[in-house]
Amino acid sequence: MHRITIFYSFLIFLAITSCQEKNGNSKESEKLSLKPNIVFVLADDLGIGDLGSYGQEYIKTPNLDRMAKEGMLFTDFYSGSTVCAPSRASLMTGKHTGHLTIRGNGEFPLKSTDTTIAQILKSQGYHTAMFGKWGLGLQGTSGSPEKKGWDEFTGHLHHVDGHFQKPDSLWSIEKGGVKKHAIEDDAFANEIFTQKGINFIDKQSDNQPFFLFMSYTVPHAELRVEDKYLAPYLNKHGESIFEPENPWPTGRHYGQQKYPKAAYAAMVTSLDSYVGKLLEKLKSKGLEENTLVIFTSDNGTHIEGGRTKEDVKFFNSTAGLRGVKRDLYEGGIRTPFIAHWPGTIPKGSISSVTAAYWDLLPTFTELAGYKKRLETDGFSIMDILLGKTKDINREFLYWEFHEEGGKIAIRMGDWKVVWTNLLDSNISAKCAVYNLKNDPYESVDLSSKHPDIIEKAKELYRQQHQRSEIDKFRISIPEN
Template sequence: MKSILSIPVRLIVLMTLIAGVSCNTNSKETADQSVSKPNIVFIIADDMGIGDLGSYGQKHIKTPNLDQLAQGGMRFTQFYAGSTVCAPSRASLMTGQHTGVTHIRGNGEFPLRGQDTIIPQLLKKQGYRTAMYGKWGLGVQGTPGSPEKKGWDEFTGHLHHVDAHFQRPDSLWTLTEGKSVKIATPEDSYGNNIFTQKALNFINDQSEETPFFLYLSFTVPHAELVVPEKYMKPYLDEDGNSIFAPEKAWPDGRHYGGQPFPKAAYAAMVGSIDDYVGEVVDALKKKGLDKNTLVVFTSDNGTHIEGGRQRSDVDFFKSSGVYKGVKRDLYEGGIREPFIAYWPGTIKASEVSDHVGAFWDILPTFYELSGGNPEGINTSGISFVNELYGKPEQKKHDHLYWEFYEGGGKQAVLKDEWKAIRLKVKKDRNAPIELYNLANDPSEEKNVADDYPDVVKMMDSIMTASHTENPLFSFDK
């Protein structure tokens, strides 16, 4: 029996079915692409040392939430900050450029330029909603680096980096109708409590349809050692004294607020970060967003010795771990940071990575995760997406380079197991180079420059090639 459908009709039906399959496939691909773009939460501490977390060896300070984050994800052992103080480190993070290239290479109110394309701008083009809460320091109101000009949909925090020195600000900046405006804060409120609550509100307002990038930039454990009482309690005895006695009090009347127990306060500030991170992760889980959200935690540079904190305190807590140096040093303790990546179901639990990375790698990594091509952007970095996925074909740096303009000028290069440091560059562009073999001497105790002149020569050539002149930060001034 013949079909009741004529050949032309059957052709039309067949073509319709094919078109339908094609449309459904495209729709599915589009949906999958949308779902495959992960939310990204990037949390950065201010002046936390690599040894301040339990997962990195800390014995005195309790950090259960961050330790759990590390246990549930990937803990990097050789990840580096962009610089050894906050402004250039954060500029390196945002621009994806090392300090031999990026515009901002030292502290101060030097704004990002109009031509500097940064992470939130790239992610917005990929369909992300962007929010930042906390310390900015890369452009005050009216400059090209002001948050509303750099891709942020939402912002509440400090524009000027000095304002971020104080833990109980009387005002903060926020974005209102696309403009930066200053608002008063509740009396005796703590800035980081406000930033965390803003982050929680932002997470609760998100849906699965639109990916988001949340940048939570704390101002602790920076040098004003002032912290909510509930975080101090675990580090005080029954009489209200520090459990880390003897303590040397920091008096009132100086730039940073007074603190009778600097060691206990520092521990409490690290503990407060741990609590805030726990709240953020819990909010993601309650919202059902955790499986499609990459959470990264790190610090902008090494631990500090300011505001009442002394070198002996650093040694007591082993805040720099086994490494030499603190904030403002280009030794490992000033730039090697805690770096934890957590993404349940994508990043395997309890992973430890010895991948050598730096802040300038974060921009190409996030851009690739968003669906962009990192090969097509201007960056010093290398995407480490494959490392996060556990794939073996991860690209590696030939070397890493830093320069810093305080203390007479400094340069540093890391290549394979070799670390080279040049000090007092402003006095002499050809000042002697210190050389360390980190494989044998991670604490940088033995300068072996005299034993390896060929390696020193190689490192010198890398320093020369990596440095570009910058009128704001010149080694000749």
């Protein structure tokens, strides 16, 4: 009798467990069947080492650190380029710089044939909004925001306008076009963008998914920041806690700054505060568990407006990686990348998958249920985010950039080939080979030992490089 009781108890246990598993799987499937909201937060010139979650010791970033603890932190993620416009174009269109129209800065617009993430998500029923720096098309061009899928927009059209933290005006979508309007005197643009983002989230409901793109202009120069963010980096006498400082004088393109190191730290902390406010609004609206939030930077850290290479080294803004903004070494293109989606993304997870900006268009469109064929150089990282797999079948990554002599970089697994001086008639072009697994800091050139790696990279170059339509961006590697 006792054995029979145990046997029936075991059958009941199996039945209950089976039901719980089915219910759990059903809930997960139901959650994924709902189109999730997407909030994409983009920093401007933030180094991979500038966040506490990536090893920063001096700059306070509690909200982003918490976001990493609650979500997934990527250690091997790359931007689309090493300056803002091509990086954003890569993000929006899912293409690398060998295929983009926009391969550098200079106010060249997206073409009418360039399809953006916003356009695809809008076609899938998403309400789309962007606040911050656009830089992919001025008023009246084919790349103006209202023509590229945005329902709402307030920000900068021209990327140079984003160089000034307290502008006198911004642009907004109004009546099917964009219109410039004055803003309150002495207002910080990124405070306005944040409030716009909060107001946008506050208007949302479960009835329609949304895509919110927060394109901040910090910590890009000019190094100007609100006093409340600067205060933690000043001593009781109102002086920088990071002395010695080298003041940036007045009368130059970027505004003056007495304490460049303190101001840079404060700008990163201000960015962290903005992210915290957005996360809090999602939570208070009950949208947190159906919203994927991504945080990253458009390229590596900068040395502009009073910031120096010594400052970069002091903060370890590149996490020890070689190069900064405008370089195709790791410090110029490897960026922080944090994904947050409570209940869906495994909490406290770390991904070492090699991924890049052009993977985001296929990822977001898969989330939205888009079934049509995509013209993209990327792969969806959806299964990485869900913890279903740890890698994607990637053969290479590709970048090209025309400034500072011209350069091209190709990564193939652990190997990376970098060509420099491609456009400088006074200096011979140079080709270097690095093994990132053994030498993540790109300090040992192995080109003399690995001509086979160079030949493999050349073949990929011939496959992936399309001659630029714009003379300014044209670049090529030597035939021999």
